[in-house]
Amino acid sequence: MTFSPDRPTMIEFRDVHKYYGDYHALRGINGTIRAGEFFSLLGPSGCGKTTLLRTIAGFEGIDNGAVLIDGKDMAKVPANARPTNMVFQSYAIFPHMSVAENVGFGLRRDPRSRTEKAAAVEEALEMVGLKGYGARAAHALSGGQRQRVALARALILKPKVLLLDEPLSALDKKMREHMQVELIKLQRQVGITFILVTHDQEEALVMSDRIAVMFEGQIAQLADPETLYRRPNGRKVADFIGTMNFIPCQILSETGGRIEVEAKGLGRVMLDEDQVPPARGEGEPVVGLRPETLTMLYPGQEPQERAVAGRIDEVIYFGDMTYYDVFIGGTDVEVRLSMRNVPGRPVLDVGTEVQLAWSPSALVLFR
Amino acid sequence: MNRAPGLKTYAVIYLLFLYGPILILPLFAFNDASIVAFPLAGFTTKWFAEMWADPNLWKALKNSLIIALSTATLSTVLGIFAARSSVRYKWPGKPVVMGFIMLPLVLPEMIVAMSLLIVLLGIGINLSIFTVIMGHVLMCTPFAVAILTSAFQSLDRSLEEAALDLGESAASTFRLIILPLVMPGILSSFLITFTISIDEFIVANFLGSGQPILSVYIFGQFRFPAKVPSMLALGTILVGVSVVLLAIAEYFRRRGIARTGGKDTGGFL
Ligand SMILES: Nc1ncnc2c1ncn2[C@@H]1O[C@H](COP(=O)(O)OP(=O)(O)O)[C@@H](O)[C@H]1O
């Protein structure tokens, strides 16, 4: 993450609301996206990511609030006059044109000479790894190639902001992972603000400087990947990003932001302010614990902080790692923990009694 | 492979019944006898010469071509507007309006022709080939709308947005992206409406005010038995021209589909 937080604001949402008929698709979006940032809109299907992206592009009007690009209110600026370009989910390659005609489409109103434009097209194609493909028919390309054409077509105009709507979702896994890396490199190279819509949390974590997690037309949390992962501000975010163990707990005392809880199976823990996001009224309080913050101890090995005894209930072997479900001894409640084993260790059998080391600072309280 | 011999026989009989009579046409057009009956009498081209020499035929043909070309152009243009608007935009009363546009498809032609005649005479418009064109446009527009609606529907909406996004106006987007991509549909619509118009009889007869129009002319000639063979000669030429036209249209349609990498979903209807 080469991102520095003191960059100027590129996009600002001010209480953006959007209705489709009676349906309230965007419910008060606030937040800023900084210049040169790789930003992701992450959330389950139907939460309004595409809608929000389209309000930036100018394809969707808004019913309340304001969208500002580079300090300018976009309310009266039509899509074809905005300093943004989009890579569509379907790629929207013009099927009746060649690759070069597609890529050069945005240069039609450019006063440069024909040869200069051709050179710009060739340069853009080279940037996305399609050098020499200009004369091909666009409809004859593979999915990955179409996507590159769409990228080149959008980037050739040197927009202030590049909008990408689930650009990788149509690709197979290998290609997707490859393109993730390519996109990151490309973004560093051109320095343009990228805004990526995705429902794939892994993709968002890998690629983004910052992420806005959306549910039901609202931004639940806007933060860098590490903060989102380590300190999700609610159960929903915690659940959506990665996997998390939720352990029922009781709140014992609250003193100046610090909270002491009694977690089932783990015992008494004092939680710091940053481990206690604002209360959301999401039901009984629980503490969250990421599986990979747990370590299985060898017999005789001493834990660094705390340890809890348990019994392996389920083993799921992935090769590079193994998932275990472990029962830890709550007196009246059985708690399941899933955790990743350290690579290179022998796989343990179901029923094995084990000791799990855990760290209080890895806990987050949801209430 | 002979799992359904019944169906196969049915298909053969069906095709024979459909195309057999058309094959009779050239047979008797080249037959050296003024009576259309077997046995054949010998080869001649005199019926073609007779037909060719009739000035009324040329007048009728000219009128018919004017009518059919105007009808095809007008109803296809109207069809483009209606189809585009109904596929892409929301407006109040759309189902009702689209319903009324499509209604002539199921109205008996005779009723349409009669009511048009009464209205036109009532408001004092003289009958001419223009009134025939009006009637034909009314009849043909629903076909154009039906064909073009499916063409516009198969267009990916984000193509338009991509063009807008890349700086084009709504008008230039229509010209550069939408029009070329629906062109096969436009060709189909033009061809179908042209075909419907050129052999339409009822409206042409009611609203044509005795102007020579091909279908009316042919019908009239059939009253004179001596004229029948030369009408068969004309029919032979018309069949030939239709086949050539169809082949050309199909060629362009396939080329259009191949160029855009689309899927061929069958003929132009
Ligand atoms: N043009 C539209 N008309 C009506 N409802 C829409 C339209 N576009 C999106 N929606 C609705 O708005 C919600 C958010 O859609 P979208 O932004 O596409 O979600 P996402 O991209 O997060 O999957 C969905 O419930 C969707 O059904």
Ligand SMILES: [Mg+2]
């Ligand atoms: Mg979407």
